[in-house]
Amino acid sequence: MPDNRDVTAHVADVVFDLQTTITNAEIENRLVVPKFRGGKALAEPIKLRLAESVNIDTSRDIA
Known part of the structure; x- marks a missing residue:
């Protein structure tokens, strides 16, 4: 893990x-x-299929 990654995650509004x-x-x-x-x-993880476009596995309710 890069140096100061925990600090970056702490101040970030969104972490992916x-x-x-x-x-x-x-x-x-x-x-x-x-x-x-x-x-x-x-x-919970969201399963993605990355190709020319992004598809999200909607076989379960994630909203």
Whole structure:
């Protein structure tokens, strides 16, 4: 982790954590928003499909 990352996360209004897993068959991207000042953070990962456009897995209620 870069120096002072904890300070940056503390002063930021929104923190995004994008995790990418690469296997032989596919690339899986999951987005977590652990901090959203003035809103509700999303602790549960959102599955993203990144291509020419972004698609969000809406198979479960995330709102």
